[in-house]
Amino acid sequence: MTPSSIDGPRRRPRDDRSRWTNPRLAPVVGIAFGLVAWWLASSLLFRFLPDPLTTLRAFGEQVTTDDFLVNLGVTVRRVLLGTVGGFVIGSAIGLAMGRIKTAETALYPWVFVGLALPGPLVILFAILAMGLGELTSLTALWVVVTPFVVTLVYGGAKALDPELMEMAATYRFSTWDRFRHVLVPSLLPSLMSGLRVAFAMSWKIVVLIEALSSTVGIGERIHFFFTFNQPAAVLAWTFSFTIIMVFVELLIFQTLDRRLFAWRPEGRL
Secondary structure, eight states: OOHHHHHOSOOOOOOGGGGTSOTTTHHHHHHHHHHHHHHHIIIIIOTTSOOHHHHHHHHHHHHTSTTHHHHHHHHHHHHHHHHHHHHHHHHHHHHHHHHOHHHHHHHHHHHHHHHHSOHHHHHHHHHHHHOSSHHHHHHHHHHHHHHHHHHHHHHHHHTOOHHHHHHHHHTTOOHHHHIIIIIHHHHHHHHHHHHHHHHHHHHHHHHHHHHHHOSSSHHHHHHHHHHTTOHHHHHHHHHHHHHHHHHHIIIIIHHHHHHHTTTSOOOOO
């Protein structure tokens, strides 16, 4: 019997680097670094940039106003409509382009044009063609967001393993079973990426649309305070939707990732 067997299994040497690579501490370190960089920039480089404390006070002042929840609610509603509409339309078009050659040939040039068009140009043209209104805002929003979702879903559909479809044909899957048990599970990564992109793009375009053409919403408030040269209030309203985006990512998107991709092993370097 060897000494190592008598002493029992050797303990794995402790890696001191784990204290500095703890994933739970990474967000805290990132936020702290950003705040310090912001404070240094406002103190040393940009004298018109408000520091974090000034912005926090301005945020508190805006939260207590009567129209804060009204503006926030209008923007959130528009973002949700833009996200859902762009995701559903883009996913349907991307899936059709990835599985049907005729659809790919006919629609690909238009998708490329949609990707190349600047968002402000689409908004201005929609206002000129349709006038001011909620329908104009949603139409411009869907035109900008949809091509990005199409590109992601189209790439996933093109990369679909043909052997999976052959297996479905061999076992005589119905059209619905092929869609449910083959297409959707294979496209889940692309669909989740498309949903994230639709949500992020919707926030950006909605705020821009509100700044250009709306009388209510976060974008309108940002444009108002920009006009009167109040950078702290501009940053305060910017943080209002940034906070919502962070909560949606943590509570919705990451929860969906854990549930939908629980079967995948977690890779670490």
